[in-house]
Structures are given as C-alpha cells and as structure tokens.
Amino acid sequence: MTSLDELLDKLKFDDKGLVTAVAQDYKTGEILMLAHMNAESFRKTVETGQAVYWSRSRQKLWHKGEESGNVQNVKEILVDCDGDAVLLKIEQVGGAACHTGNRSCFYRKVEDGELAEVGTKIFDPEKVYKPNSGEPKPSEKEQ
C-alpha cells in the first residue's frame, strides 16, 4: 500500500464515491470554484500537480482546463476535519476558473433579495470553447 493509498483511505467519499473540492487562489485567497473528486481524480491531482475533478454531468474525469488551457496548478491540498471536503490552493492559469469567463464561479451576490452580478469577466466563453468539445459549455455546465 503506497502512502497515497493510505491517504485516500482517510478521505470519506460519499455514496457516489465523491468528496467536495473547493479551489482557492493560493495568493489572493479568492474562492474560484467548487467541484467534486472521486478517488482517481484525487490521485491524479496529487500525482500531476494539476486539478483533476470528477464531472458529475459527464460522468468522467475532468482535467480542468484541458480544452481552454486554463489549468489549475495545485500548490497545496488541505483536508477538512471529517475528510469529506478538500481545499485546493491553486494558481489559475489564464486568470479565470469559470466556464462563463468570470474569474470566479461565485460572481453573483445576494443583494436586496436579487442576484447581482459582481464578477470580473476575463474571457468570452464563445471564443474559448469549441463546439462539441469535451470541456463543459455554458449550457451544459458541470453540476
């Protein structure tokens, strides 16, 4: 048993075999996105040093940025008290984590009972994602 196997044993994957993963800019502390990982994606993340999630909508491994080039270089991985959530401190290549082109997926703020857009738009998704590619498009966003 490798030490990575032992580490995986300490994570508490849910009934779908997943833990929640939060990606945070390692310098600014900004929360960029939230996704999920199964054991294999966690393993690949540790081994490659880039964030690899499990796409629940596409039911396959999702090497973040595989098409757009906006990969996430992982600087640090933290695990929460009960082992069902991990925090990735990352460097976001290209500056935007969200498929909408916003820097962060959390670009809408609750304000007077409404959702106000407060994000920083980095790119135009129409220009970054090609049709029929593997990367999620705005209309079929990873859930």
Add this chain to the structure above:
Amino acid sequence: MTSLDELLDKLKFDDKGLVTAVAQDYKTGEILMLAHMNAESFRKTVETGQAVYWSRSRQKLWHKGEESGNVQNVKEILVDCDGDAVLLKIEQVGGAACHTGNRSCFYRKVEDGELAEVGTKIFDPEKVYKPNSGEPKPSEKEQ
C-alpha cells in the same frame, strides 16, 4: 411571491434538497468550513444575518454556534454559476469555526503522502461542548 422566494427559485437544490455552503472569513479570506443548506436554512441565514445550515447527520436546522456561542455573522452571500453552491463571507465569533477547536476545519495538509496538522487551535472542544447537547461533538461531527 417575495423576492426571497424568487431568489430561492434560482438555487439548484440537489436530490436531497441541499446546496453546498462554503464559509470564508470576510476579512482574511481564510476558508473556515464547508456545510450544507436547505431552502429553510438559506432563508433563515438571509433573514437573521447569521449562518444557519442543515445538519445532515442530525437531519435538522443547525444554527452554527448555537451552543458554543461561536456564531457566524454573515457579511455577504455569493452564489455560483450553476446555483448549487453558495459562499458565505462571514465574521467568525470566537475565532474558531471547527468543532475540533481549530480556526478552520481545513487544518490538515497533504504533505509527503501524509496528513499533517497545520491548524491554529483556538479552543479546547471538551471545555466548550457540554455532553448530550445539540451541537455536534468531535465524535459525531456533522457530515
């Protein structure tokens, strides 16, 4: 229909009626914990200005800090692109969010294939949580 109802309509609760909630220190940007919310807990959070989660282990509303006094004053609520995760920017009363007494639940870091404790211990949980109380104890941590 109030504006809060309309807002709730924009959130995508999962098959268990939950969205994921990330609590972040509104000043330092530190991620303090990850939990879940159903519609009622989201409503109470907006209405009271303090974080109210849904405890999956106890299957009831969980007004964070109800016993320990370590409530979370909510400064800002952000919603992610697909509406299944919310980010609470909070002021953590008492300084610690984790039931272990650590400032953050993410107090363990992946290091050489091991989990190294890197957290800041703020309180002794034995002294804060009374036996048989409603607040989760280390042994029965909210999952």
